[in-house]
Amino acid sequence: xxxxxxxxxxxxxxxxxxxxxxxxxxxxxxxxxxxxxxxxxxxxxxxxxxxxxxxxxxxxxxxxxxxxxxxxxxxxxxxxxxxxxxxxxxxxxxx
Amino acid sequence: xxxxxxxxxxxxxxxxxxxxxxxxxxxxxxxxxxxxxxxxxxxxxxxxxxxxxxxxxxxxxxxxxxxxxxxxxxxxxxxxxxxxxxxxxxxxxxxxxxxxxxxxxxxxxxxxxxxxxxxxxxxxxxxxxxxxxxxx
Numbered sequence: 159x160x161x162x163x164x165x166x167x168x169x170x171x172x173x174x175x176x177x178x179x180x181x182x183x184x185x186x187x188x189x190x191x192x193x194x195x196x197x198x199x200x201x202x203x204x205x206x207x208x209x210x211x212x213x214x215x216x217x218x219x220x221x222x223x224x225x226x227x228x229x230x231x232x233x234x235x236x237x238x239x240x241x242x243x244x245x246x247x248x249x250x251x252x253x
Numbered sequence: 254x255x256x257x258x259x260x261x262x263x264x265x266x267x268x269x270x271x272x273x274x275x276x277x278x279x280x281x282x283x284x285x286x287x288x289x290x291x292x293x294x295x296x297x298x299x300x301x302x303x304x305x306x307x308x309x310x311x312x313x314x315x316x317x318x319x320x321x322x323x324x325x326x327x328x329x330x331x332x333x334x335x336x337x338x339x340x341x342x343x344x345x346x347x348x349x350x351x352x353x354x355x356x357x358x359x360x361x362x363x364x365x366x367x368x369x370x371x372x373x374x375x376x377x378x379x380x381x382x383x384x385x386x387x388x389x
Binding site: 163168171172174175178179181182185186189190192193196197199200203204206207210211213214217218220221223224226227230231233234237238240241244245247248251252 | 254257260261264265267268271272275278279282283285286289290292293296297299300303304306307310311313314317318320321324325327328331332334335338339
């Protein structure tokens, strides 16, 4: 089986081949840009992960606020004791 | 004719190979990003869990601290009242003049200290020393 093409058909085929090669190059360039952008995203995600790890370490001691609140309640209770004591002493001193 | 066919095949093969290569690279990168984002999600959940107790406890601390800060001036005032009531007031003390000895000049006890008793142990105003008692 023999394919017979005219000159113009061969020329068009040739043009189509070169155009296809240009498309391959363009696709490669665009995909290279895509890969670089994805690599940038990957790097920044790693930075975000490091920051979140530090934030987790920083907020790990937030549970101590509960202890601090309880301690402050004790300070308040002690202050009320002082208030009662000073009130009694003040009455004696004035009388 | 044959060269055109080969060129076309190479063209298509390049396109497919290029697409496959980039797909593999991007797929690998996206898999790594997905893994990192999952870990980030876990970290965010942990941070959220840590931070949930902050607001309530801070409100508690601020409220209690405000009560303590408001009560301190009252305590200061009471303490100052006690200090004023208990402090020595010079104006209330009468002027009694300088303190004088009760009975003139006191006898020196230096001789007694060294064991010398010029009037003898009997006439001494104080108890005699132990050796004097034994000798007597």
